[in-house]
Amino acid sequence: MIFSLIIAKDDMTKKPSLFTCLTPEIVHLYDFSSKISVVTDILRASSTIVTALAYGASEIMPFANESDCKIKRNENFIIAGERNGVTIPEFEMGNSPFEYMSDKITGKKIALTTTNGTQAIEKSKGADEILIGALLNLKSTAQYLVTQNKDVIVVCAGWKGHFCLEDTLFAGALAEELIHLGFDIDEDSTLAALELWKNSKENLNKLMEKSSHFKRLNKLNIHEDAKHCLTKDLYKIVAGIRKNTIIVLN
DSSP: OHHHHHHHHHHHHOOOBEEEESSGGGGGGSOOTTOEEEEEOTTTHHHHHHHHHHTTOSEEEEOSSHHHHHHGGGGTEEEEEEETTEEOTTOSBOSOGGGGSSGGGTTOEEEEEOSSHHHHHHHTTTSSEEEEEOGGGHHHHHHHHHHHTOOEEEEEOTBTTBOOHHHHHHHHHHHHHHHTTTOBOOOHHHHHHHHHHHHHGGGHHHHHTTSHHHHHHHHTTOHHHHHHHTOOSOOOOOEEEETTEEEEOO
16 A cells, blocks of 8 residues: 555656657657647758748647648648758748748638658657647746646758758757756757757857758748748747647737
């Protein structure tokens, strides 16, 4: 009886943990059941999604497949997306957050497909809940996660299956927030992300200028997008999926 009571007490006091999946190519190594997935694609899908919701988009439906996304035009959706950073031909909008800073999206439904971010969302569907995380809504996301009292897996979208510096920085930034809010941070990939964030957060732009994806975006003359996406806590919203579409939860 005493042993049972000790186990019960330990269960009640167990802190939730934060895990970091550094690329969607290794999602099969993680058990998503009873956990919350936070998908992040800092440059640029998750940052663009958060920006669009902050500017009044009613919902954003993510698609891994370009043709499935295009069909939503028949249902009064704005069709948006990119491949390799470039707006898909015949699509109405691309993947720059600045495109969504407009009254024209207020109250509108958006169908979105991207090279990396929407693929990572698709691969996270075994989770109890999926959130969209960006530096733009970091603190709000962390505060929401605390209220749920569940283990969390950050899924870094990366670049075509490869590790990306900026997504890992987000995982580290979220870890720093959650440590102060009662989470356990003891998994190696999360610890590595946390150390990277701690050592870089005072000069993010300098580090990011060295990254492959930042250089890729600069070749497309969209370095202002990157600067915006590295802004911390600009929007006080939580973005999450309900019935296969992304909405504001708070």
